[in-house]
Amino acid sequence: MLAWWESLDALERGFAFVAFPATALLLIQMVLTLIGLGHDADADLDLTIDIDGDGVPDIPDISAADAASIGDHDAGVGAGLQLFSLRGIIALFAVGGWVGLAFLRSGTDRGLAVLLAVAAGALAMVLTALILKSFLRLQYNGTLDVRNAVGLSGTVYLTIPPARSETGKVTLLLQERLTQIDAVTDCETPIKTGAEVVVVGVSGKTTLIVQPKG
Structure with missing residues (x-):
């Protein structure tokens, strides 16, 4: 490995500096996904996935506007692609880094290699956005009722501030759909990203009330 590294200009x-950490983030997202899929599977499929660590393409997100029009399956689906999501950017760097390095090592002209790397990374970012939009469209194929989330386990996606001061987000499997939903907590300390929580109630039409699991 050291000899290989020394051989690089x-x-x-x-490119390697870009590719290695981005790939590591992708792998971490995959591991978190697998852990989430395996968690609570023996109970009642209260699966949790924190892909974004987004990682790993945002999971469909139920916002206040979405929930208010939850009977309208086109709400939010027709929106533009979210190209610059965290997952998209990670895909850009991971794919672009490895493609650029591969072309350089094969003797391709340096300028062309850079262009090909950028193109490959951009394509990966677009594909990631398309996948995310497909998940969002699937979410709206049926009606999601956030009240059905009570009792389910999830993973904190965005830190949840204490004492309902602001909303964070949790990721959970609701009605067989992976979703991100706004959440608050009555705890006096924030619940950090990645923490496992359980839904104990619903605030309004769109926000879950959660507490740390265990």
């Missing part, structure tokens, strides 16, 4: 090392 400055530009190749630059």
Whole structure:
């Protein structure tokens, strides 16, 4: 490995510096996904996935506007692609980094290699956005009722501030659909990203009330 690294020139090392951490983030997202899929599976399929660590393409997100029009299956689906999501950017760097490094190592002209790397990374970002939009469309194929989330387990996606001061987000499987839903907590301390929580109630039409699990 050291000999391989020493054989790289400055530009190749630059691509490697981009590719390695981005790939590591993708792998972490995959592991978190697998952990989430396996969690509570023996109970009642209260699965939790924190892909974004987004990682790993945002999971369909039920916002206040979405829930208010939950009977309208086109709400939110026709919106533009979210190209610059965290997952999309990670895909851009991971794919672009490895493609650039591969072309440079194969002897491709340096300028062309950079262009191909950027193109490949951009394509990966677009594909990620398309996948996310497909998940969103699937979510709206049926009616989601956030009240059905009470009692389910989930994973904190965005830190939930204490004492209902602001909303965070949790990721959970609701009616066999992976979703991100706004959440608050009555706890006096924030619940950090990645923490496991259980839904204990619903606030309004769109927000879950959660507490740390266990």
